[in-house]
Amino acid sequence: DADVTQTPRNRITKTGKRIMLECSQTKGHDRMYWYRQDPGLGLQLIYYSFDVKDINKGEISDGYSVSRQAQAKFSLSLESAIPNQTALYFCATRGAGEDTGELFFGEGSRLTVL
Amino acid sequence: GNSVTQMEGPVTLSEEAFLTINCTYTATGYPSLFWYVQYPGEGLQLLLKATKADDKGSNKGFEATYRKETTSFHLEKGSVQVSDSAVYFCALSGGSNYKLTFGKGTLLTVNP
Numbered sequence: 001d002a003d004v005t006q007t008p009r010n011r012i013t014k015t016g017k018r019i020m021l022e023c024s025q026t027k028g029h030d031r032m033y034w035y036r037q038d039p040g041l042g043l044q045l046i047y048y049s050f051d052v053k054d055i056n057k058g059e060i061s062d063g064y065s066v067s068r069q070a071q072a073k074f075s076l077s078l079e080s081a082i083p084n085q086t087a088l089y090f091c092a093t094r095g096a097g098e099d100t101g102e103l104f105f106g107e108g109s110r111l112t113v114l
Numbered sequence: 115g116n117s118v119t120q121m122e123g124p125v126t127l128s129e130e131a132f133l134t135i136n137c138t139y140t141a142t143g144y145p146s147l148f149w150y151v152q153y154p155g156e157g158l159q160l161l162l163k164a165t166k167a168d169d170k171g172s173n174k175g176f177e178a179t180y181r182k183e184t185t186s187f188h189l190e191k192g193s194v195q196v197s198d199s200a201v202y203f204c205a206l207s208g209g210s211n212y213k214l215t216f217g218k219g220t221l222l223t224v225n226p
Contacts, residue, residue, distance in 0.1 A: 004157075033213065042203060042218040043158075058213070090157055101146050101207025103214055105157040 003027045004106035006091050012112045019078040021109045023091030031094040032074040033103065034058075034066060038089045043090065049074055050096075081113045116141045120204045120217035127194055127224050135189040135220050137178075145208030147170035147171075147180055147187040152201040152219070161189075161202070194224045 004025045013019055025030065030051050033111040035040060035043040045058030055066060067075045078085055088110050092103040121136040139145065146165045150158040162171030167182035176191045187204060204217040 040218055042216040043214075045213055048213060092158075101214060102148065102163060103158075103161055105150075105159065106158040 001081055004091055004093055004104055006089075006106040006109045008109060009107065010110045012114065014080055014107055014114050017081050017113075019111065020092075021083050021111070023074045023076070023078045023106060025091075025093045025104075027093055027095070027104060028071075029093035029095045029104070030071060031091040031096060032068070033094075034064075034074070034076045035090045035092060036060065037090060038087050045061050046076065046089075076077070077113075081111075083113045086111060086113045116145070116206055116215040118204050118206055118215055118217040119136070120202075121220055122218070124221040124223060127222070129196055129224055129226055130193045131224075133189070133191040133194045133198075133222070135202055135204075135216060135222070136225050137187045137189065139185050139187065139204075141205050141206055141208040141215075142215075143208055144182075145206040146177065148205040148207070149176070149178055149189050150203040150205060150213065150216075154200070158203065194222075196224045196226055198203070198222060219226045 007022045034046040037043050044060050049055050049068045052068050060085040065077045088108050090108050091106040117140045146192050149161040151161045154157045164171040164180035170179045176195040178187050178189045180189045201219045201221050203219045205214045
């Protein structure tokens with residue numbers, strides 16, 4: 001089983017709908033991240049969390065919210081989805097003792113907003 | 115702020131050809147540098163890394179050397195295979211070390 005699991009892997013929805021993407025990890029890491037990938041733009045950071053009580057905005061947080069339900073779970077929500085949120089979303093983790101910055105990624109959640 | 119600039123693709127090579135993907139960076143302090151690879155339909159996985167100047171990261175025949183004087187971390191492989199077809203991302207972790215800054219990615223296609 002994957003150390004970082006994302007659900008759903010694929011989702012098609014309509015404009016205005018609320019969507020939640022979920023991430024769970026078995027690595028025991030306290031730091032979790034949500035990135036968005038668009039073709040030709042690389043990865044952009046949406047939100048990150050250092051522990052259950054610490055949530056921080058990234059570069060492109062507008063239109064998104066997150067919830068850190070437990071050390072192992074970090075969910076990303078789109079309260080009212082719009083077509084330009086169509087993208088591939090990645091969850092990633094890192095341990096506090098890891099001082100080189102290496103991240104461990106899930107397999108991604110592909111979201112299409114019609 | 116931190117930034118990463120990498121060679122734009124797509125790059126198309128024949129099997130056994132030599133590969134170079136250029137990556138340069140801007141950062142304060144002494145960042146760690148990474149190459150991540152994304153195979154079709156999969157998430158990103160670490161290919162190699164270097165944490166200080168003149169370090170060479172290597173894995174699966176790929177190499178990259180941390181060059182502080184030229185602020186570069188170019189990815190090389192002497193003989194590519196079809197299975198190397200993927201998107202390659204250069205990234206850095208610097209400053210407070212809490213996040214990675216990625217380049218835009220380079221799509222590599224290797225033909226038999």
